[in-house]
Amino acid sequence: MAPLPLPAGIEPEDREPSRAAPAPRVVPRTAARARAAPTPAEAAAELWAGMQLPGIAPAGALQRLARSALQYTPRVSLEPPDGLLLEVQGSLHLFAGVAGLRRVLAQECRRLGVTPVLAFAPTPLAALALARAGKTHAVLDAAQLVGQLATLPLATLRWPEEVLGRLARSGVRTIGAALRLPRGGFARRFGTAQLATLDALTGRTRDLRTALRARVRFRRRRELLCELESHQAILATLAPLMAELGAFLMQRQCGLLELECRLEHRHAPPTCCVLRLAAPLADARRLATLLGERLSALSLAEPVRGCELRTAALVPQRTDSLELWQPGEHGGALSSEASGLIERLRARLGEEAIHGLMLLEGHRPEKAWGKTAPPAGSGSGPAPHRSTSRCSPPVSRRPLWLLPAPRPLTVRDGLPRRRGPLRLGGEPERIETGWWDGEEIARDYYTATDSHGVLLWVFRERQAPHGWYLHGVFG
Numbered sequence: 001m002a003p004l005p006l007p008a009g010i011e012p013e014d015r016e017p018s019r020a021a022p023a024p025r026v027v028p029r030t031a032a033r034a035r036a037a038p039t040p041a042e043a044a045a046e047l048w049a050g051m052q053l054p055g056i057a058p059a060g061a062l063q064r065l066a067r068s069a070l071q072y073t074p075r076v077s078l079e080p081p082d083g084l085l086l087e088v089q090g091s092l093h094l095f096a097g098v099a100g101l102r103r104v105l106a107q108e109c110r111r112l113g114v115t116p117v118l119a120f121a122p123t124p125l126a127a128l129a130l131a132r133a134g135k136t137h138a139v140l141d142a143a144q145l146v147g148q149l150a151t152l153p154l155a156t157l158r159w160p161e162e163v164l165g166r167l168a169r170s171g172v173r174t175i176g177a178a179l180r181l182p183r184g185g186f187a188r189r190f191g192t193a194q195l196a197t198l199d200a201l202t203g204r205t206r207d208l209r210t211a212l213r214a215r216v217r218f219r220r221r222r223e224l225l226c227e228l229e230s231h232q233a234i235l236a237t238l239a240p241l242m243a244e245l246g247a248f249l250m251q252r253q254c255g256l257l258e259l260e261c262r263l264e265h266r267h268a269p270p271t272c273c274v275l276r277l278a279a280p281l282a283d284a285r286r287l288a289t290l291l292g293e294r295l296s297a298l299s300l301a302e303p304v305r306g307c308e309l310r311t312a313a314l315v316p317q318r319t320d321s322l323e324l325w326q327p328g329e330h331g332g333a334l335s336s337e338a339s340g341l342i343e344r345l346r347a348r349l350g351e352e353a354i355h356g357l358m359l360l361e362g363h364r365p366e367k368a369w370g371k372t373a374p375p376a377g378s379g380s381g382p383a384p385h386r387s388t389s390r391c392s393p394p395v396s397r398r399p400l401w402l403l404p405a406p407r408p409l410t411v412r413d414g415l416p417r418r419r420g421p422l423r424l425g426g427e428p429e430r431i432e433t434g435w436w437d438g439e440e441i442a443r444d445y446y447t448a449t450d451s452h453g454v455l456l457w458v459f460r461e462r463q464a465p466h467g468w469y470l471h472g473v474f475g
Contacts, residue, residue, distance in 0.1 A: 047089040047098075047140065049105065050127030052117040053082045065112055066212050072105065077124065077209035083131075085124045085209060098138045121145060124209055125201045129156040129175070146202055150176025157197055163190055175201070218248050218256075218311040227266070227303035234263065234304055235292050241309045242291075246284025254314035255280030261291060264306035273298055276346065279339035280315040286340075293347030363433045364441055365402060365471065397429060397447075399457050399472035406469035409458065416458055416468035420451035424458075432462070447474070 056062055066084055069076045072095075075087035088101055095101040102118055109116040119130035120138035122145055130139070133152045139145055152175045154164055167190065172178050178186070179198060187195045200207035220241045228234050238261070249255060257280055263271040273294050281287060346354050356372040409416040416422045428444040442462040449455055457472035 045089065046087055046122060047092070048121055048124040048127040049086040049088050049101070050119050050121065050124065050129075050131040051084040051086070051105070051109070052119075052128070052131035053084065053109070053114050054117070056082050056114055061112065061114065065109065065114060067214060068108055068112065069105070070212070070214050072101070074211070075209075076212045078212060079128060083128055085128060087124075088120075098140070102138075121148075123201060123203045124207050125157075125197065126203075129201065132156040132158075142203060146176075146179065149201065150174060150179070154178060157201070159194055159197070163194060166190065216252065216254075216314055218245055218309065220244055221306065221308040223306050224304065227305050229300070229303045231292075231296050234295060234307065235288070238291070238307055238309070239288065241307070242284050242288045245287065245309060245311070246282065249282040249284075249314070249317070252314065253317050255282040255317040256311045256314055257281075258312040259287060259291065260310040260312075261295070262308040262310070263300065263304045264308070265300075265302035266305055268301040271298060271300060271304075276351065277339070278342035278346075280317055281343075282317050290343055290347045293344070297348070297350070363431050364439075365398060365431075368398075399455075399474040401475065402472045403470065406459070406471045409468040409470055411468055416448065416460075416470075418450050418456070418470065422448040422450055422456065422458065424448050428460075430462075431459075445471070 053062070053065070056065075062078060062080065062082070062084065066076050066078055069084065069086055073086050073088050073091050077085040079085055086105075092098060092101060095104055098120055102120075105118060106116060117131045117134055117136060119127050119135055120140070121127035121130055122139065122142045126139070126145055126149060129149065129152055130137075133156045135148075135152070137148075139148045154167060154173060154175060157175070167173070167178065172181065175198075179202070183195060196205065199205040222237065222241060224237060228237065245259075257277050259275040259277075261273040261275070263273070265271070273291070275287070275291050275294050277290075342354060358370055358372050360368055360370050362368045409418055409422075411417065412421070415424075424446045426447055428446050430444050432440075432442045434440040443459040444462060445457060445459040447455060448458045455474040456470055457474065458468060458470050461467050461469070
């Protein structure tokens, strides 16, 4: 009888039909868990490309090169200031092996103005050490890794100078000499960190690297069959792109804080419409409504022949819990209603019409607050600074509405008047400050009530001629 065909990848000598199968050996769970480190054979399943980039500058060039390397493999790791690691085992068949991949990577580096030293090895640290030593050959067999690394100087591992000096005084100057030392004595004399480096170098333990994550952004462009002049027609053309944007954000559970719409013309420069949001938003309908408000305020130089949507960096979408009370009831927060109002005002009035407020450390009322950038949601920037100084005046005694400049009041019989005599109440608040910057003030502030029951904030100058002024109105 003809023998049965063997499965692919099994040689005839691997099958022993005449020998009884051994009984399975039960491995304790703790032992199986402890065997997390790969053997040299398992480490050979990976192939790392180490790139040494001498003289790379500026610092952002390494980041740009790493982002460019993501087109060849999803596992790219930075090794600042001048190193880059790529796991390329799964990419070799796409570039006709190591030689083809080496050629492509070298061309990409030269395109970015960098001359690399490129080496291949089964472990990332070994590939980087070979590249630092100028060894450009590829070590594809894990069994040959230690032999190829033995002659490399220890300086390629970039250990601290103090450790390298002590090893050199002991006659240990190469990686092979360090590997021949007793492990226990090496760890006691030179540190466990260096021993762990040697284990990762040779594949004895797994070398876990932080992979570079590319920034995810949305960008869609649409060419038009005819030129458009109506804003409604432009919005209808953008509707499919907005639907794609909504699905894109939903799949990634992210929102955005900035959306840019570019409208292209035949002769004029593109018209850019930037929509900035007060809180991360992922609702395509609401985004379309806000974008429509912004576009309706634009005047187009020429008819539109193409449109494009772009997003800035995405923000993780956080779904807040609903409030028990409605906004305004028993302390119910505004939450999303406030951000929605800010976004509508921005879309209709423009960016410069909306700003935030912050408290400043100062006693002078006109200098105790300032404007900030337009309000933004969490994750878009630092929160406005809030003064916590103990010398800050009590907020309850100051009105929220201050006049742009104090307004003089008429005086009769030593008392201020505004639509009749004012009735002063409470003790005065004395403010004397500003002598160091040339804007010194010396005032006594009072709360006053006019004949119509309006509560005012007035002050009397302490210096002659002791004039009375209106400075604010209470709500």
